[in-house]
Amino acid sequence: MIDLQLFSSVTSFHDLSHSTAFARNVAVFLAIVFWLGLAYWVNRDARRRVGDPILVFFTTLLSLVPYIGPVVYLPFRPSETLDAVRSRRIELRALEQQLARAQLACPVCRSWIEPDYLACPVCATMLRQACARCNAPLEPRWRMCPFCASQIEPSELDLDAALMAKAKTLALVNDGIPLVPQAEPRAADA
Numbered sequence: 081m082i083d084l085q086l087f088s089s090v091t092s093f094h095d096l097s098h099s100t101a102f103a104r105n106v107a108v109f110l111a112i113v114f115w116l117g118l119a120y121w122v123n124r125d126a127r128r129r130v131g132d133p134i135l136v137f138f139t140t141l142l143s144l145v146p147y148i149g150p151v152v153y154l155p156f157r158p159s160e161t162l163d164a165v166r167s168r169r170i171e172l173r174a175l176e177q178q179l180a181r182a183q184l185a186c187p188v189c190r191s192w193i194e195p196d197y198l199a200c201p202v203c204a205t206m207l208r209q210a211c212a213r214c215n216a217p218l219e220p221r222w223r224m225c226p227f228c229a230s231q232i233e234p235s236e237l238d239l240d241a242a243l244m245a246k247a248k249t250l251a252l253v254n255d256g257i258p259l260v261p262q263a264e265p266r267a268a269d270a
């Protein structure tokens with residue numbers, strides 16, 4: 081009878097140690113899964129945020145230091161993903177192109193113009209002189225035609241002067257309705 085009791089207590093002790101071992105195995109297994117899961121997450125996150133593959137490799141190596149590695153990685157990881165950086169760069173380029181296009185606008189009516197237009201097709205403002213020899217459009221500051229290497233007359237250089245002259249001839253044609261207001265001698269003064 082005593083032997084039987086001893087036997088049963090030994091069996092229960094055996095069961096207990098058996099279940100403790102099982103619980104410990106499960107805990108170790110979960111710890112390993114969690115450790116590898118964290119390393120996998122760090123690797124995936126680093127690949128999305130870091131362009132340099134060597135840096136990604138060393139980050140993954142660091143993340144394999146159990147639990148401490150991923151925690152060390154967190155404050156150093158780039159805040160933006162590579163996709164976000166790329167899309168921001170594309171947006172910036174589109175903005176720059178828009179700005180460049182805005183600069184190619186008629187100074188009078190703001191219509192869109194090509195860089196080689198001589199005149200604005202919308203409001204008929206003269207934008208450039210044509211070369212006297214090859215008819216290429218010339219920039220106002222140019223002293224020589226870059227297409228045929230002919231000298232540009234100084235009178236052709238000053239676009240403002242040319243526009244003023246044009247306005248004066250228009251005023252003469254319209255006879256008494258000057259486009260540019262001019263001081264008229266008053267009757268009282270005469």
Ligand SMILES: [Zn+2]
Binds near residue numbers: 186204
């Ligand atoms: Zn215009």
Ligand SMILES: [Zn+2]
Binds near residue numbers: 213215216227
């Ligand atoms: Zn020319």
